[in-house]
Amino acid sequence: MLCAAWEVYTEDLLEQVVQLYGDCLELPDQLPKIVQKHLSNLVKNDKHELKPIQFAGAGWRAVYLEYVQRETRSLNTPEPKKLDSLYLEYAGVPMLSSCWTVDAGDISDFIHIRGEIAHTGRKAQYVKIGDLQKYLDEFKRVAVETDNFLAEFVRDHTPGGALPWYRIKN
Numbered sequence: 001m002l003c004a005a006w007e008v009y010t011e012d013l014l015e016q017v018v019q020l021y022g023d024c025l026e027l028p029d030q031l032p033k034i035v036q037k038h039l040s041n042l043v044k045n046d047k048h049e050l051k052p053i054q055f056a057g058a059g060w061r062a063v064y065l066e067y068v069q070r071e072t073r074s075l076n077t078p079e080p081k082k083l084d085s086l087y088l089e090y091a092g093v094p095m096l097s098s099c100w101t102v103d104a105g106d107i108s109d110f111i112h113i114r115g116e117i118a119h120t121g122r123k124a125q126y127v128k129i130g131d132l133q134k135y136l137d138e139f140k141r142v143a144v145e146t147d148n149f150l151a152e153f154v155r156d157h158t159p160g161g162a163l164p165w166y167r168i169k170n
Helices: 002-024 033-045 051-055 059-073 080-091 104-123 129-156
Strands: none
Touching: 002 059, 002 080, 002 104, 002 129, 033 051, 033 059, 033 080, 051 059, 059 080, 080 104, 080 129, 104 129
């Protein structure tokens, strides 16, 4: 459940950031440069030959959100490396995991343990209650750090200079 909650949280948060970009920015060329390049490649290589037309005018917002939703729905293992890549390509965030005080390796370890349990059942490594509590505490901390970091990142990359949501106290 913890891993599933983390996955949904990171997917929903990325979608929220994309929604905020769409609401706050007039044109796609106001997006971070790396996001512009990624979207441009996605549109050019889309199997739907009319995708560039859909991107025209205000349509870029819907196409942008569509690509993000497609990508997040296919995310099965929300490991730090995958999240770093997703947030870089779709939000322009360099190394999301670098804002964490928890070692990204600990997050990866838990996700691998969860995968082992899902795929091998009772043959998987037993997770002790103390370890589970440690992971729960780490994920709580990482979620707060991620939320606060992204609030500031979005504020700095959209007009107006206001936080899109309140920071959470640690």
